Amino acid sequence: MSTELEALDTPAVAVDLDRLERNLRQTSELASAAGVKLRPHIKTHKSAWIAKRQLELGACGITVAKLGEAEAMAAAGIADILIAYPIVGAAKLQRLAALTKVARITVGIDSFEAAAGLSALGQSLDVRIPLYLDVNSGLNRCGREPGAASAELGAKIAALPGVWLAGLMTHAGHVYGKASREECREIAQAEAQALLTTQACLRVYGVDVREISAGSTPTSKFAAELAGITEIRPGAYVFGDGSQLYPGIIGEEECAMRIYATVVSAPRPDTIIIDAGSKTLTTDTSPHRPGYGYLPNYPEAVIERLSEEHGIVRVPDDCPLRIGDTVAVIPNHCCTVTNLHDRLIGVRKGRIERMIQVDARGRTQ
Amino acid sequence: MSTELEALDTPAVAVDLDRLERNLRQTSELASAAGVKLRPHIKTHKSAWIAKRQLELGACGITVAKLGEAEAMAAAGIADILIAYPIVGAAKLQRLAALTKVARITVGIDSFEAAAGLSALGQSLDVRIPLYLDVNSGLNRCGREPGAASAELGAKIAALPGVWLAGLMTHAGHVYGKASREECREIAQAEAQALLTTQACLRVYGVDVREISAGSTPTSKFAAELAGITEIRPGAYVFGDGSQLYPGIIGEEECAMRIYATVVSAPRPDTIIIDAGSKTLTTDTSPHRPGYGYLPNYPEAVIERLSEEHGIVRVPDDCPLRIGDTVAVIPNHCCTVTNLHDRLIGVRKGRIERMIQVDARGRTQ
Numbered sequence: 001m002s003t004e005l006e007a008l009d010t011p012a013v014a015v016d017l018d019r020l021e022r023n024l025r026q027t028s029e030l031a032s033a034a035g036v037k038l039r040p041h042i043k044t045h046k047s048a049w050i051a052k053r054q055l056e057l058g059a060c061g062i063t064v065a066k067l068g069e070a071e072a073m074a075a076a077g078i079a080d081i082l083i084a085y086p087i088v089g090a091a092k093l094q095r096l097a098a099l100t101k102v103a104r105i106t107v108g109i110d111s112f113e114a115a116a117g118l119s120a121l122g123q124s125l126d127v128r129i130p131l132y133l134d135v136n137s138g139l140n141r142c143g144r145e146p147g148a149a150s151a152e153l154g155a156k157i158a159a160l161p162g163v164w165l166a167g168l169m170t171h172a173g174h175v176y177g178k179a180s181r182e183e184c185r186e187i188a189q190a191e192a193q194a195l196l197t198t199q200a201c202l203r204v205y206g207v208d209v210r211e212i213s214a215g216s217t218p219t220s221k222f223a224a225e226l227a228g229i230t231e232i233r234p235g236a237y238v239f240g241d242g243s244q245l246y247p248g249i250i251g252e253e254e255c256a257m258r259i260y261a262t263v264v265s266a267p268r269p270d271t272i273i274i275d276a277g278s279k280t281l282t283t284d285t286s287p288h289r290p291g292y293g294y295l296p297n298y299p300e301a302v303i304e305r306l307s308e309e310h311g312i313v314r315v316p317d318d319c320p321l322r323i324g325d326t327v328a329v330i331p332n333h334c335c336t337v338t339n340l341h342d343r344l345i346g347v348r349k350g351r352i353e354r355m356i357q358v359d360a361r362g363r364t365q
Numbered sequence: 366m367s368t369e370l371e372a373l374d375t376p377a378v379a380v381d382l383d384r385l386e387r388n389l390r391q392t393s394e395l396a397s398a399a400g401v402k403l404r405p406h407i408k409t410h411k412s413a414w415i416a417k418r419q420l421e422l423g424a425c426g427i428t429v430a431k432l433g434e435a436e437a438m439a440a441a442g443i444a445d446i447l448i449a450y451p452i453v454g455a456a457k458l459q460r461l462a463a464l465t466k467v468a469r470i471t472v473g474i475d476s477f478e479a480a481a482g483l484s485a486l487g488q489s490l491d492v493r494i495p496l497y498l499d500v501n502s503g504l505n506r507c508g509r510e511p512g513a514a515s516a517e518l519g520a521k522i523a524a525l526p527g528v529w530l531a532g533l534m535t536h537a538g539h540v541y542g543k544a545s546r547e548e549c550r551e552i553a554q555a556e557a558q559a560l561l562t563t564q565a566c567l568r569v570y571g572v573d574v575r576e577i578s579a580g581s582t583p584t585s586k587f588a589a590e591l592a593g594i595t596e597i598r599p600g601a602y603v604f605g606d607g608s609q610l611y612p613g614i615i616g617e618e619e620c621a622m623r624i625y626a627t628v629v630s631a632p633r634p635d636t637i638i639i640d641a642g643s644k645t646l647t648t649d650t651s652p653h654r655p656g657y658g659y660l661p662n663y664p665e666a667v668i669e670r671l672s673e674e675h676g677i678v679r680v681p682d683d684c685p686l687r688i689g690d691t692v693a694v695i696p697n698h699c700c701t702v703t704n705l706h707d708r709l710i711g712v713r714k715g716r717i718e719r720m721i722q723v724d725a726r727g728r729t730q
Contacts, residue, residue, distance in 0.1 A: 007455075007456065008456075009454075009456040009457065009460075009730050010454070010730065011729050011730065012730075043673060065673060065674045066674055085629070085640075085674060086629040086630055086688075088627055088628075088629045088640075088688060088689055089374075089375070089627055089689060090372075091372065091373075091374040092374065095374075110630050110632055111630055111631065111632075111688050113687075113688040113689060114629070114630075114688065117689075136632065140633075140636075140677075141632075141638065141670075141672060141675055141677060142630045142632055142638055142675070143632055144632060173672065262453055262454055263453075264450070264451040264453045264479070265451055265475050265476055265479075265507045266476065267475055267476075267501065267506075267507055267508055267509060268505075271505075273506065273507055275450075275453075275729075276729075277729075278647075278649070278701060279701070279704055279727070279729050280729050282643075282647075282648065283647065283648045283649060284643070284648060305506075307506060307538065308408060308430060308700060308701060308704070309430045309431055309450060309729065310506055310507070312505075312506060322478075323451075323453060323476050323478040323479065324453055324454060324478060324482075335673060336643060336644070336673060339644055339673070339705075340704075340705075340727060340729075341727065342727060362644070362705060362706065362707060364376050364640075364641075364642075364644050364645050364674065364705075365374050365375065365376065365377075
């Protein structure tokens, strides 16, 4: 670690800009080679600066989780946004109306009720709001079952005024529980199959959808193998994190995010305390590795417990870490870490180059 | 729920101001009746407005976890602050130097190294910085063992120039794993014993400490039974939360914080999705109840899983909740919820009365 980074006030979240750029390019090239559109999910970075770089490198638009994130990105001039989340309720529909004046907004929905609200809005605005129907491909979160159940709903929605069914989407987030490349491939295939089966069933109703949108970071890597997919929506590839590193989806050199923390206590021979707790690292865990983050320079250390401001780290007997030392931590889950911080520190070759504003931090609404 | 609250854009974090005031008064009265000082931990609310009300009701000062929280509170005019956290490193000592010009700052430490840094700072400022020595009473986080080990360290620290050993502190956070009042009492007694044993051992070295500071919300309720304690530092009593409600430490009428969320999807007969995920509720769990929060109006519902923006709720067959409905959630852990939000909505008798700024949100440094 350079002296400049060691002198950082901690805890601090740093992003290696060379690694970031390489990650952005790799996934852009992957999408391009596969002949699919890239619509990255910006929840990972929530930063207009990084989103614009993704667009410069060929992304067709961006994906966000919430209306408030879309507002933050539209305010920065981003013009094509998928809100991959049902917009429900009068307050949100009113905000969406304002947003449609400044950006092309597509909304992901999985119910007739949500579609009906958007239909009424579209009619009142005299537009047709593009919708993606969310299909369950195994995460068991939103979405009806693929095939007949989803197609029946899709056909009803396609018949509504004020909206049009622009695509089908799915997200197989349960891929993060898997360990091998082969398992990831199977889940990518399941994503594709869920969407394509539903697309075929929709044709029986005379409904043709344009976009077939899949993907998480691990499954999108198989885009080139999957005929019929038109768009991928990976997010976490931007920073990399433990959830990708531990099962071997990426290597350590692809982990662009590091949290720098200071050893503030060494109360027992086998324990040090670092100043990064759940307010810095989150309590997100990984099925692939115990603890709340990974110390690449001290691979035997385990962040066993977190309080809000304390990381309680079990260390081997010969661990040289002392009070005042700085450690780097690769977080289990980069997206939730970003949401805890107003800005990230952009570093290049060990030097601080710029601050990265987390423009959409905390935009849960 | 009133129509006004139902019309809130969601997810929203609301605080019932009558309940808040009652909670503040009850704990002030408890401390007063026990003859101990109250130095509440403001990490729960991170709000200068609430901290000032705590002081108006008799608190002797406040406790914070980090220097950045102290800076935010001092900027609001709060003059007596315990930073219950080791201040380590040049960057932080420099900030502390500035802070000592505007407020009386006490620092909690548990190592000679941290004390030596503060000693150097105190000498350079020509002051004696008051320190509390943190003693382990069973949480196994910071602090040496009570008695001889802590006293030996305390005596060394007391001999340093530029600092003075003003007190002993402990925090038995593991009380939240306990279920019965009797178990909480035992841990409160263990807190007192850890401190008083250490105090007695310190006297052998000729060192007398003034403050004997204990407490979490559950253990501080036994302050009146514990001779020798001079100060309590509860935090979460302000809002109440599931961690206190589930084991019966408080009743539902003492839970001042509610998260309002909207049902945005009902993808399967036994499942609804609410728009409050880990970015709203945190992934903090409780040993006393499954799930990520409690729906007081639907006690059989279980928030089984969280994504960042989705709460996946298992509901019984006869659950009347439909897409668009609003639900109230009591969070498992109020302190970490506060840290995710820039402001809380102050409500009284079902009406929105004021916004409560979370002044020290995200101040991890």
